[in-house]
Amino acid sequence: MALLEVEDLGVTFRGDREVRAVDGVSFTVDAGEVTGLVGESGCGKSVTSLALIGLLPKQNTRRVRVDGRALFDGLDLLRADTRTLRDIRGREIAMIFQDPLSSLNPVVPIGVQVAEVLVRHRGVSKAEAQRRAAQLLDRVGIPDPNRRLKEYPHQLSGGMRQRALIAMAVACRPRLLIADEPTTALDVTIQAQILELLKELVREDGTAMIMITHDLGVVAGLCDRVNVLYAGRVVESAARRPLFAEPVHPYTIGLLNSIPRLDAGQGARLTPIRGSVRDVLPWSQGCAFAPRCDRAVEECLAGPPEITGDPHSFRCVNPGVGVDLEEVR
Amino acid sequence: MLRYIVRRLLQLIPTLLGLSVILFIWLHRLPGGPETAILGERGTDETRAKLRHDLGLDEPLWIQYFRFMRRMITGNLGTSISTHRPVVTEFAERFPGTVELTVSALIIAIGLGIPLGYLAARRRGSIVDHGSVAGSLLGICVPIFVLAYLVKEVFAVKLGWFPAAGRQDVTIDATRVTNFYVLDGMLTGEWDAAADALKHLVLPAFTLATIPLAIIIRMTRASVLEVLGEDYVRTAEAKGLTERVVRRRHVLRNALLPIVTTIGLLTGGLLSGAVLTETVYSFTGIGQFIAESIDRRDYPVLMGFIMFVAVIYVTVNLLVDISYGLIDPRVRVR
Ligand SMILES: Nc1ncnc2c1ncn2[C@@H]1O[C@H](COP(=O)(O)OP(=O)(O)OP(=O)(O)O)[C@@H](O)[C@H]1O
Numbered sequence: 001m002a003l004l005e006v007e008d009l010g011v012t013f014r015g016d017r018e019v020r021a022v023d024g025v026s027f028t029v030d031a032g033e034v035t036g037l038v039g040e041s042g043c044g045k046s047v048t049s050l051a052l053i054g055l056l057p058k059q060n061t062r063r064v065r066v067d068g069r070a071l072f073d074g075l076d077l078l079r080a081d082t083r084t085l086r087d088i089r090g091r092e093i094a095m096i097f098q099d100p101l102s103s104l105n106p107v108v109p110i111g112v113q114v115a116e117v118l119v120r121h122r123g124v125s126k127a128e129a130q131r132r133a134a135q136l137l138d139r140v141g142i143p144d145p146n147r148r149l150k151e152y153p154h155q156l157s158g159g160m161r162q163r164a165l166i167a168m169a170v171a172c173r174p175r176l177l178i179a180d181e182p183t184t185a186l187d188v189t190i191q192a193q194i195l196e197l198l199k200e201l202v203r204e205d206g207t208a209m210i211m212i213t214h215d216l217g218v219v220a221g222l223c224d225r226v227n228v229l230y231a232g233r234v235v236e237s238a239a240r241r242p243l244f245a246e247p248v249h250p251y252t253i254g255l256l257n258s259i260p261r262l263d264a265g266q267g268a269r270l271t272p273i274r275g276s277v278r279d280v281l282p283w284s285q286g287c288a289f290a291p292r293c294d295r296a297v298e299e300c301l302a303g304p305p306e307i308t309g310d311p312h313s314f315r316c317v318n319p320g321v322g323v324d325l326e327e328v329r
Numbered sequence: 330m331l332r333y334i335v336r337r338l339l340q341l342i343p344t345l346l347g348l349s350v351i352l353f354i355w356l357h358r359l360p361g362g363p364e365t366a367i368l369g370e371r372g373t374d375e376t377r378a379k380l381r382h383d384l385g386l387d388e389p390l391w392i393q394y395f396r397f398m399r400r401m402i403t404g405n406l407g408t409s410i411s412t413h414r415p416v417v418t419e420f421a422e423r424f425p426g427t428v429e430l431t432v433s434a435l436i437i438a439i440g441l442g443i444p445l446g447y448l449a450a451r452r453r454g455s456i457v458d459h460g461s462v463a464g465s466l467l468g469i470c471v472p473i474f475v476l477a478y479l480v481k482e483v484f485a486v487k488l489g490w491f492p493a494a495g496r497q498d499v500t501i502d503a504t505r506v507t508n509f510y511v512l513d514g515m516l517t518g519e520w521d522a523a524a525d526a527l528k529h530l531v532l533p534a535f536t537l538a539t540i541p542l543a544i545i546i547r548m549t550r551a552s553v554l555e556v557l558g559e560d561y562v563r564t565a566e567a568k569g570l571t572e573r574v575v576r577r578r579h580v581l582r583n584a585l586l587p588i589v590t591t592i593g594l595l596t597g598g599l600l601s602g603a604v605l606t607e608t609v610y611s612f613t614g615i616g617q618f619i620a621e622s623i624d625r626r627d628y629p630v631l632m633g634f635i636m637f638v639a640v641i642y643v644t645v646n647l648l649v650d651i652s653y654g655l656i657d658p659r660v661r662v663r
């Protein structure tokens with residue numbers, strides 16, 4: 001059964017001009033499963049995740065409109081009141097952010113920042129929470145946890161800060177963990193360690209995870225299911241194997257061709273997607289990717305393409321090779 | 330931390346020394362002298378010279394300065410030229426009123442300013458926000474003596490809610506211990522005396538608090554707005570923490586740094602504002618005495634006052650620095 005069912009999630013910022021940052025995103029996350037949300041910078045990954053836990057700046061005001069549904073265990077997160085959300089956040093759904101330094105409070109000791117989640121959701125005493133916080137730091141691989149508890153974020157290395165943030169996120173054994181580019185701000189060697197840690201933690205606790213990334217390499221090692229986002233919409237969604245073996249959407253194919261492969265042999269060249277995310281067409285006028293697409297045909301500009309196919313679904317009128325279309329349809 | 334404080338205290342000594350030299354020279358170079366005030370137009374050149382000699386004012390300035398310093402080190406500020414009483418005694422009687430007024434004003438300004446500034450930031454664009462911003466602008470613009478007269482006119486004269494003048498009703502026969510009237514009443518258990526003194530404090534304290542209150546509101550609002558946009562506040566919210574914990578531990582603690590600095594800087598202005606306020610409310614603090622002493626060139630009183638204010642100012646700023654260290658671990662390390 002699906003733990004989280006996101007249906008037609010839309011987010012519109014109304015400033016001087018309307019920005020539809022997320023435009024009809026649908027995906028599901030099963031209990032204990034790792035789901036990837038992949039896409040270039042600015043495609044709406046962070047906005048999607050923040051909307052789910054009600055943390056967009058000024059969410060539910062005139063400035064930001066959120067529509068659609070997001071059923072978490074039957075409860076619509078987008079319509080839940082603040083108190084319910086405060087109870088869910090940190091306990092049922094936890095989040096890990098991109099920049100570990102700015103995401104930690106500089107003037108509060110690490111121990112307090114970990115322990116406060118336990119005090120809030122588990123109702124334990126401060127002393128007990130500190131004791132458990134030390135165990136948590138140990139669990140996420142921070143050496144000498146009792147000393148680290150008393151230290152401040154600026155005294156920790158980048159990797160250790162992210163480990164501390166992970167400790168806070170898993171403190172209450174949430175059912176869903178949302179990781180928004182958790183490794184982007186880290187050194188490459190540390191990146192792999194952090195991903196390994198996350199993988200281990202969610203497996204041990206049976207936690208479902210949404211892994212947000214622009215890096216298909218991260219997805220390959222971690223995710224059961226992958227959703228590729230472009231300009232605020234899901235353009236392709238499939239289990240990991242079929243997505244890597246038989247990508248259909250030209251954007252996904254482009255992404256795959258632009259990452260280095262070990263098996264490509266010497267001399268093989270990377271082919272980046274031409275243009276940039278700024279060259280988008282509003283979805284209302286056709287496929288947003290059309291201006292950058294090698295396979296674009298006239299029909300692409302006829303209107304927004306529908307999403308088709310199950311379980312390997314895509315949003316394209318002229319899909320790429322690599323998949324038996326008859327079988328998909 | 331203790332070593333840091335001691336080091337800071339030692340750093341004070343050269344500052345105060347330098348200040349005392351500059352002000353001593355400046356004060357004694359002002360045209361006119363105490364003999365003019367005492368003898369008036371009647372004095373002949375001869376009597377003036379004699380008086381100057383009696384007061385030790387005919388000696389070289391540096392000898393006068395050393396005499397002043399020698400006295401000061403033993404805690405003796407000399408004798409007032411005009412009242413012939415020890416300066417220390419004069420201060421002990423008058424300073425408590427000023428301090429009482431200043432501290433009350435500061436408590437009001439901080440106690441109201443931080444919550445209002447926080448609310449204005451949290452409900453940005455709401456009535457609370459617009460009200461605080463407009464109100465604080467008004468508070469900064471209106472000159473303090475105009476405001477003092479207005480407040481007195483309305484709340485004391487027209488409505489009669491609070492007394493218009495003095496520190497305590499003359500009919501109350503209160504025991505004096507420290508000359509802080511409210512404190513005295515509490516120490517001796519004369520609760521009605523304390524209450525009366527408190528009542529006399531309300532209008533002048535609120536008047537004096539207006540400008541610092543306005544500044545603290547604006548500073549808090551700006552600072553909280555900045556902190557609210559920080560990633561760690563989002564992290565705190567993502568942990569599902571209660572509004573109270575987010576506010577105290579994550580927002581205010583970080584927003585406090587610039588506010589504390591502002592409060593330190595406000596103390597100087599507060600003391601001069603106190604002098605004006607005291608005049609309007611006939612509040613017996615140090616204000617009027619100092620004004621008279623300037624007219625009379627009462628050097629011992631003026632030097633004592635300057636040194637006293639300097640010590641207060643420097644101490645407040647030391648407290649600011651110490652609280653900085655307490656709030657922000659990154660400052661402590663340096
Ligand atoms: N507060 C806001 N007001 C207006 N527009 C916003 C706001 N926040 C985000 N957006 C817009 O929403 C779009 C999606 O932003 P989002 O942060 O979700 O991108 P992202 O996919 O997470 O990118 P990145 O990989 O850089 O983190 C962007 O085009 C951005 O301009």
Ligand SMILES: [Mg+2]
Nearest residue numbers: 045046047180
């Ligand atoms: Mg992002």
